[in-house]
Amino acid sequence: QVQLVQSGAEVKKPGASVKVSCKASGYTFTRHAMHWVRQAPGQRLEWMGWINAGNDNTKYSQKFQGRGTITWDTSASTAYMELRSLKSEDTAVYYCARGWQGAFDFWGQGTMVTVSS
Amino acid sequence: QSALTQPASVSGSPGQSITISCTGTSSDVGRYNLVSWYQQHPEKAPKLIIYEGTQRPSGVSNRFSGSKSGNTASLTISGLQAEDEADYYCCSYTTTSTVVFGGGTKLTVL
Numbered sequence: 144q145v146q147l148v149q150s151g152a153e154v155k156k157p158g159a160s161v162k163v164s165c166k167a168s169g170y171t172f173t174r175h176a177m178h179w180v181r182q183a184p185g186q187r188l189e190w191m192g193w194i195n196a197g198n199d200n201t202k203y204s205q206k207f208q209g210r211g212t213i214t215w216d217t218s219a220s221t222a223y224m225e226l227r228s229l230k231s232e233d234t235a236v237y238y239c240a241r242g243w244q245g246a247f248d249f250w251g252q253g254t255m256v257t258v259s260s
Numbered sequence: 261q262s263a264l265t266q267p268a269s270v271s272g273s274p275g276q277s278i279t280i281s282c283t284g285t286s287s288d289v290g291r292y293n294l295v296s297w298y299q300q301h302p303e304k305a306p307k308l309i310i311y312e313g314t315q316r317p318s319g320v321s322n323r324f325s326g327s328k329s330g331n332t333a334s335l336t337i338s339g340l341q342a343e344d345e346a347d348y349y350c351c352s353y354t355t356t357s358t359v360v361f362g363g364g365t366k367l368t369v370l
Binding site: 178180187188189190193202203204205238240243244245246247248250251252253 | 306307311353358361
């Protein structure tokens with residue numbers, strides 16, 4: 144069965160970087176994009192970007208362009224999302240989600256990232 | 261990219277039907293048949309309930325249905341049940357190959 148298992152919670156200081164992982168299993172990775180979505184406390188879902196696991200092409204939301212990087216490690220079947228120059232407003236739950244038929248059919252369990260001095 | 265517009269909250273009694281609207285533009289909702297809807301219970305990951313505007317994934321109740329007219333998509337939940345109380349988000353692909361979510365709608369079952 145399809146599973147997306149994310150890394151554990153992180154606490155970072157402003158200005159630092161964070162890298163969240165998402166290990167995929169149970170499907171053919173090259174057939175699906177992997178997206179990253181975040182949700183600040185009490186706020187809406189916010190799409191960050193996606194990677195085509197077949198050719199490593201990426202696309203980012205304008206908001207994260209230049210500050211975020213999504214990568215895919217084929218040997219580890221794992222996607223990564225790195226966010227740099229963290230601010231308190233980046234405090235959120237970060238989700239990876241599999242792309243399917245123009246939607247997101249499987250989601251990771253979420254990773255809480257707290258940015259605090 | 262601005263968020264799609266959803267009502268902040270809707271409510272209904274058990275057994276009733278409710279509809280949640282999702283308004284975008286001709287560059288997202290109105291352009292493609294790639295609107296999806298998600299149900300999110302507190303402290304849980306979102307769950308896909310509608311894709312391609314009107315399609316239900318396997319295992320999703322047929323009480324959930326989707327539609328679209330112009331730049332506005334809609335989610336209808338019929339025969340409301342207590343477990344339907346959750347946040348609901350619409351989502352659309354855009355002409356720039358990005359994705360945009362709605363602001364979310366809190367459904368209260370009275």
